[in-house]
Amino acid sequence: MKYTLTEKHRAQLKPWADKWIANAMSTKAMDDAEREICRQAVVELYAAAGKKAPRVVFVPSPFAARFAAGFAAAIWKTRKNRYKTFDATLKATQAATSDATSAATDAATAAATRAATYDATAVAIAAATDAATDAATDAATDAATHAATHAATQDATQAATQDATSDATSAATAAATHAATVAATSDATYDTTYDTTSAATAAATVAATAAATQDATYDATAAATDAVTQDLTTREDYSLWYVVPGMKQIVAFGASLAAYSLALIFAQEIWKSRQGGNTWSGWSAYLSFFRYVAKLPIDYSKWDSFEKLSEHSGIRFVHEKFCIISDRPKTLLVDAQNRPHCDTGPFCEWRDGSQLYALHGVHIPAHYVLTPAEKISPAAIMAETNVEIRRELIRKVGIEMMLSKLPHKILDRQGDYELLSIDFTGLTQDARYLKMLNPSIGTWHVEGVARECATVQQAINWRAGDMANVASWNPEQLT
């Protein structure tokens, strides 16, 4: 059959997009009823992929989910010495859902349908939800969890020798990670010391559990931990754009596992087995439009579980043996252009206290967001090496306020450009900067140029480097 978008259906595009945008932006905590729906949906999802039902574990945040999934995958791999299980499961479940939806859709509607409806629906729904959700949640969360686990992996050696016995503070993320790891790996065949560990012990400190399970090698290093180490491991890090309470304890937990050599590596690599839940609402919006609005006569049985999980849960990690599902955040804020944004706190926060920070879509170290504008040092802003972060800090503080606190002279003006000579007392003098207005978004940039620049044009030429070696840099197109 050939489907053509009718005027009646076209009228439903906006409401349908709005419904799924609201789903993506939801901050409702998962309740018992939703968890039960998700448990059943996971069983159906795996069945559609020809897989046995896994154990299903719920955690409060994607951070806890990712670490726990990585640790659990490492334990399962170590135990069974089975290679690439999560990768195979991911491919199987994705292939199954993809086959069930796109193949069915293709068969029923053919290319003509897709062509006829793509512009209207993909643009109106997928683009709208992508803008609203992908930037705000999925991409940001993925980047943050990746950065967090990457940092954790880099620190693994040190963690293994210093942090393994840190005096944990029962931080929610750490406890949740531990609980989820145990829940995802323990069963009757589990013949390690985790046999005696149950979800009930998860509320106990990570240190106690780690100490109970670490092998003799780590017993030796445990004694070396001192008060200074404990202080360092319990302090939160606000120098990054994500804050994960208990991060050090999580790393220590991973390092204490019998599968420690793989645990943190798997936590970094497990992103490959991620499925987006409600943060992938764009796909669900698009496909479910044909199910509920266009009512195309397709077998939706294999798609149904994916759709339910989109509606009732956050990001999940799928593995042959387990599926770890994150709750939705409790806070999710965007600016007028749907970019992640909050200028007084985290734009996104989960119920275990893990947080993400951004200003107008730019990932910003948490301490800059939490510090009032008048208390941010202009010199610190100028020393920020990333120009997008610097731009947003200038926007937060205000260009005039910032320059009013920095002794400076204006050497030259040209249009919206000014060449400045700034004295950083005690650091450097006659530092030359080009102040300019971004023609696309109207924000101010201040970027350093070499001291030999005496005019705005020379500064512009210098910034263009060898691009301007023949003539002045004076682009006919500039945006």
Added chain:
Amino acid sequence: MNKNNNINKTNAAQVQQGDVLLNRVGQLPADCQRRNNRTIALGEHTGHHHTFDEGVAVMDAPGGKVYVVNETDHPVNLTHQEHRPVVAAPGEIYAFGIVREYDYFSEMQRSVRD
């Protein structure tokens, strides 16, 4: 440089979109390798990217320089999430560059990072 921002000048020799610079050149160096994507710059803290629409080839030249070639007979857009599009003229070749800045706190110059 800000006095000219007419993006309709499709035959422009110098083009700038944010920190991305394109300078029209006469020919492509020998032994260039074609990339399999059309994204020429990525934002580290935004996820934004400067990406050409279909029809432009991004080429790596020996020595590390990068060129872009509009292989069509029509203007092709370079798009970005925040900046308005600029265009590569049909059949033209451009050298690609990134704006540089001077860091007075480390006393060194570098390409702009965003």
